[in-house]
Amino acid sequence: MLVEEVMTREVISLPPNEKIETALRLLHQHHIRHIPIVNDDHEVIGIVSDRDVRDASPSIFEETAQPAELDKELKTIMSHPVITVHPLDFVEEVAGIFYEHEIACVPVTQNDKLIGIITEKDVLYTLIQLTGIHEQSSQIEIRVENKIGTLPKVTNVIGEYKLNISSVFIYPDQKDPSKKIIVFRIQTMNPMPVIQALNQKGYEVLWPNIPGITE
Amino acid sequence: MNCHAAFVYSDQYAKYHFHADHPFNQKRVQLTYELLKDTGFLTDDQIIQPRMATDEDLSLIHDEKYIEAVKLANKGKLSSKKGLEFGLGTEDTPIFNCMHEAASLIVGGSLQAVDAVLQGEVKHALNLGGGLHHGFQRKASGFCIYNDGAIAIQYIRKFYNLRVLYVDTDAHHGDGVQWAFYDDPDVCTLSIHETGRYLFPGTGNVNERGLKEGYGYSFNIPIDAFTEDESFLEVYEKALRQIVEYFKPDVIVSQNGADAHVYDPLTHLCGSMQIYEAIPKLAHELAHEYCHGKWIAIGGGGYDIWRVVPRAWAQIWKVMTTNTPFTGKLPAQWLDRYQQESPVKLPQFWHDEEGFYKPIPRKSEITEKNHQNLTKSLQFIKNYQNNILNN
Known part of the structure; x- marks a missing residue:
């Protein structure tokens, strides 16, 4: 911008x-x-x-x-x-x-x-606009290998569920330099099916990511 | 204390049905109705039929073009591009047969509830089919087509000229209703919901306080994922009491989403049935204390339709009519009738049994954080009162 x-x-x-x-x-x-x-x-x-x-x-x-x-x-x-x-x-x-x-x-x-x-x-x-928070959406975070071709694979799964993506951003995993964390805001109130699909394909979905509870 | 109240119901509510795999399922209204019938605490003379909302009713909140689009979708005549512009035909709000009529009946139900109370026929009224708080002026979203709560409030403003307090305890932020009255000082909205960091729709921050003349009439208390009864109720009871004292409403409209329970598949709050006994209790008490009893309650979210919603919603009616919740065992005939159909084991009691979910780590931190948000939200009222004292 x-x-x-x-x-x-x-x-x-x-x-x-x-x-x-x-x-x-x-x-x-x-x-x-x-x-x-x-x-x-x-x-x-x-x-x-x-x-x-x-x-x-x-x-x-x-x-x-x-x-x-x-x-x-x-x-x-x-x-x-x-x-x-x-x-x-x-x-x-x-x-x-x-x-x-x-x-x-x-x-x-x-x-x-x-x-x-x-x-x-x-x-x-x-x-704030980059994070997509200004549009009605749910947030999911996925920890992935820092490897070429990962992002399109993940977005494909979301696309299969006909869900519009409000925003994507990617940040390095503080604990493991070989990993990245992708944060999506997707326009749905029911992200459960897509989360299940991601889990089934072996992706690590951190959601909601609260240290001491989910980790 | 026994109160005269109306229960708005029709089996036609089940027609608001997206598709078999969709989490929003109005069978829960029927399950609640049957459950209440089996307890003997709901009788035919207390039931009123919903009416069909007219275009005029709908346009109290919704754009004419949007209403037109919903009607076209009915006939399969809405292009998918046009549909998406109005949020129709998405995963959350797919198009279904007669969606305009199904959604209009729900709105009409909430308007019947309003009329029954404000024309003095009854003290309180309950429309469990309603509470579709994500509907926007020209957009369907979050399983909601027409926003019956917002329409009912605007209807009260227009035809009765009363000041309305809207209190929303759905686990999702009551955004549609909030934005509809964001600049209106005669409608005060309070929403208590799981923080939007992960959960849809993402809004509902403490600092969303209203706009222009409406500044100071919108309250939001986001609570953390994994919040349990005690902390939920601290937030609810303190916030509602203080806001009622500050705003002094003429009538209370409460949205009673039942998705803050541990079992709910879409959210991450950890409430038990205890909150669903306490929520209507205080609303009832304050309605009598401040509004001559005028209280309209509507439904909302709730996606564990077997174990959570029927019990939670039946308690609203019980408290509304007798001021005390049900206790002990659920009626055997209800359990017998539905256990077969239910994919999960139905609960046997009105309450949840001790230790029915795993203890939550970091409980004290979650409680402290919620308390902080409560204080921040109510600070506005404190400052306001101090200003009055000082001037």
Whole structure:
């Protein structure tokens, strides 16, 4: 999936000479956590997070009515240079960037101009869709040999029961590197016949997989 | 305490029949009816016939195009591509002869139950043919074609203008009813079900709380696979009592799926008959305490149709009419009549005998986890009440 399919296009941005107070107000008003800072050409030159603003704000224990800190310009607290992504990047690359740099948001730029923003929440939403949980379905997990041709054999069995598959994902078996675990969400309330068929063909169905009970 | 109640029944309910190997089998309604007849606690004057729901009734919830599609499927005139768009002709809801009529009769049964109670003829009414909670506005799913529970609630809203509490103790999430009233503050839904991590339909998380004006009127308490009586009942009793106190309904509609029992082949909960004695007991009590008795109970899932469903459902009627469950031995004539036909040995008692299933490891962790979900779900009410106190 591409960044342009997932990103938010209406981005709230501010110029570097705007006051911190304005950023604080916008963060609250729009329930957002990041504001890209752009120059006159709409190029991203920095980013301000809710944490940057909070760190720059006076302590709530100080009683000054109009604290001078909030009048300072955003460029004094913004982070730069900014990591940006392209609309044609993959969502999983964005997830990699978030993980590696321990950040939760990147502006999307095209020809150096700000055109969107993608956050942790957008990435998680994509993950939820990948798991198929948004469609009515039952989940089954199967432990299989990590071997060419296994997946089509398994899906064939499901196909024989005329069951639509909402999602498939595969993860390595933590205990045995020669095995993989395939997770299906299938659109049925009665997965018993297909589970029986899989068992009969010698597949190890882990369902429901609760350590100490089924293992 | 003896209550005047109506039992909605027709042998025509058996026509809601997908095919011989399908797990959803309405023979369980007949088995329950016969069982009750044999106890002497169900008499002919208590029975009312279901009526056929009209298109107007159905369209309280369902899309006209969907109703049309079900009717076409009847005549074999629905293309399989078109059918799949409406969830018709799938493994779960295959097409069968006269499916429109069979499904409409079930809906009509729940509407008869509503009218009997709300026109004051009886205090409570039971339609075991109903409870088809997975039916969507324009889609059949999870063995359900028309969603009689949702239609009955909308019918109450439209013709009686009462606030409705829907409580669903089927082992599967009551998604169809929940989504139908997700933004409606006059209908509060509570569903207690096995977690959707593995089980169909997958939804029913604690954080599904409703939308817009309906926010705070949808409650979900997912419970872990292998949950047993004690923990199930802690969740049910605390949640229902608190939600009734908070919402103050005018009428209670309860969905009584009987698939949370150890024997049920489709789910992984470990309830015994004890929960099926306690579930109607509290619903009955609260209906009298808050709703002048107005309580409509409908059926639901339940796939061990010999050992579990007839006993569980007969208890709803017994509690509804006398406030106490059956105890002791099942009527001998019922056992004699059906033992031959039943593929499994029928139970001899109303209760399950001590130690009838293997002890569950990690019971305390499961109980703790369920308790946590209960607290999370009810936290909303606590916050709400604190806000009122503080303002």
